Amino acid sequence: MNIDKLRLILESSPKFRIKQTNKLLYQDLISSWQEASVLPKDLRSKLEKECPLDISAESLTLKDGSVKTVISLNDNKKVEAVLIKNSDKRNTVCVSSQIGCALACKFCATGQMGFIRNLSANEIVEQVLYFARELKQKNEKIDNIVFMGMGEPFLNIDNVFRAIEILNSEDKFNIGARKISISTVGLKKGIERLIKSKLQVNLAISLHATNDQLRSHLMPVNKKQNIKELLEFVDSYIVSTGRQVMFEYLMIKDVNDSLEEAKELAKLLEGKLAVVNLIRYNDSGVFKSSPDKHIYNFKKVLEKNGIKTTIRDSFGSEGKAACDQLANKG
């Protein structure tokens, strides 16, 4: 797909054309301009030639109903996105914001690739568009979008916010901001931008450790911005927006999952408008997932200490489609 030139081509067209093409693209979900019978024939041909809409992708449907998709971009780089089938039948699309990632978290396959490049706003939206078209054929739609795929969204901040504008805009995708979540290591400039934007998107912070020594080991970015600073930024987000923050905590066997650490986590988050999401880790060569029983005990300790806690299903582990395992060699 290549819609970067769309605005340029429509520059001299009457204004209603832009509205019309937005509806065709993002709401009617056409996959070829030839389907756009409301447009003049010569414009259709021009758009077909200069802004093709077909998305080159390969998908793998997993046993749990999740669909892992690899989309080929115009420079032949590849990006991964996942359609997660929630147990209540809701459809959540997990999108990538970068190819590779510079932050090199130890538990993350994307982090091991290094950074390749940022995705443009249209390349981010293309991932959503792909699944929206697929779901339309089954009379289904996308319910939620999470920026939880490859890359750190706040290191590609302009394109991520531009993509959110397209996804949220009434004239375009029209997906409610509250149905969009950004998962981040918690970079200050991103949190500040989110506060300023007044967007009602959800903020999820990847915490994964309760002390700086371990977090810096697992997530080297912690050496530049420690847990105390991170929690101060989160506090200012909560005060400014009145919105709850989700703290994600990967449960890694014998690394960060002791009941002592559950108590420390409860202490760190005491009094915050926050919820903890415990995530089952999908075994990699180095790390193993905590046993289920242990995850439940960890949750019990948090709840006993007044912290709202959920456990996230382990989506797509069979096909390496889980959040920490997206890593094609694009």
Ligand code: SF4
């Ligand atoms: S977990 Fe996120 S921030 Fe860390 S390396 Fe992976 S993609 Fe980057």
